[in-house]
Amino acid sequence: MPQKIDSQMLKGVLTGSILLLLSEEELYGYRLNERLASFGFDAISKGTIYPLLLSLEKKKFIAGHMRASENGPKRKYYSITPEGIIEKENFLKQWNELQKNMQRIIEGVEENGKN
Structure with a gap:
């Protein structure tokens, strides 16, 4: 069983990962969580992802908007902003370097x- 990653270390890496995705x-x-899991971040709870979003x-790094879903209620979709692109590059x-x-x-x- 993999060792649990320190939450502070994980938070910074997840923030960058979200911007990259x-x-x-x-x-x-939910789909973002699935994408993260496909890269090995499969132990990330939704309780971690949504506060980061x-x-x-x-911080204006991403923008969210509601969109109709084909099967069920509306979903909030997130996209990166110009400020988010700069933050991703940083x-x-x-x-x-690290x-x-x-x-x-x-x-x-x-x-x-x-x-």
Whole structure:
């Protein structure tokens, strides 16, 4: 069983992930959760996703609008805004830098452990 990821770490990664997915297509909450699960984030509860969507909407990074559904009630679809695109690009820059730094640390520790 995979180890549970720290909620603060996960929140930042999910925020960037949501922006990335919404830059590809408009999604409603449940479908967004399914898309995240398809990339391995299958233990994310709806109680985590919807507050993040609300926060992103308040920050004007995404916009939501109600749309009729073919089978059931209306759904709120989310799309990325121009501000959200800038935030997505900032996230990618920060993620790439963080990933490089962590990789250097991991390689350094592993190299030192071999001595």
